[in-house]
Amino acid sequence: MLPEDQVEELAAKYAQEIVVAKMTSNSNFPIDAETGKQIADFYSEIFKGISETLKNSSFTYQN
Structure with missing residues (x-):
């Protein structure tokens, strides 16, 4: 299991990427x-x- 700080860091990173992709796919x-x-x-x-x-x-993650 990932430490809590890594979970939050990864969740923030990927949530941001998803939101940015969604926003740029529809500029209206x-x-x-x-x-x-x-x-x-x-x-x-x-x-x-x-x-x-x-x-x-x-899941394990190495930077």
């Missing part, structure tokens, strides 16, 4: 508070999912 997002909240919510859910998956796996 309006720039406003509501869209910002939706993006933040999307990132949070992706982060949680990746984090939970890593916590429950035997």
Whole structure:
């Protein structure tokens, strides 16, 4: 199992990559508070999912 700090680091890294890829695949997002909240919510859910998956796996990571 990964240490908690590595889980959070990897989850943040990959959640960011997923959100950026999603945002760049559709440039029709309006720039406003509501869209910002939706993006933040999307990132949070992706982060949680990746984090939970890593916590429950035997995945090892070497930098």
